[in-house]
Amino acid sequence: MTTLTLASRALQGKVKSAVAFAVPWKAVFFVALLALVCMLVSYIFLVNELTRGAYLIKKYNAQIGELSRENSMLEVGFAESGFLGKATKRAKELNFERTKAITYIQILDTSLAKAK
Helix, strand or coil, rough: CHHHHHHHHHHHHHHCCCCCCCCHHHHHHHHHHHHHHHHHHHHHHHHHHHHHHHHHHHHHHHHHHHHHHEEEEHHHHHHHHHHHHHHHHHHHCCCCCCCCCCCCCCCCCCCCCCCC
16 A cells, blocks of 8 residues: 555544535625626716717717818908908909900010020
8 A cells, every 4th residue: 555545544534524614605695796786887887988988079079070160261261351352352443353264375486585
């Protein structure tokens, strides 16, 4: 026989009865149920916060688009009220018209003045 076998037989002779550790199953189930409820509540809270964040992002993107359109309209209004507006007004006063066709004048080589 091996030493391990002899040691286990000697040990069995000394130990009359062994009591295993009793697990309080009611307490384990209660703690597990409490943890489950806490996780469920935190899950609901986090999903609510995520939904709120997505809604705010959508709302802010809509506001950004609206403000961008308003900004472009204000830029056009500023340009018209500034130099461009004065030039347009002055052109109307002088009865200028928009060009409908462009005609190019060709200068011949035999013209009177030549540039050197």
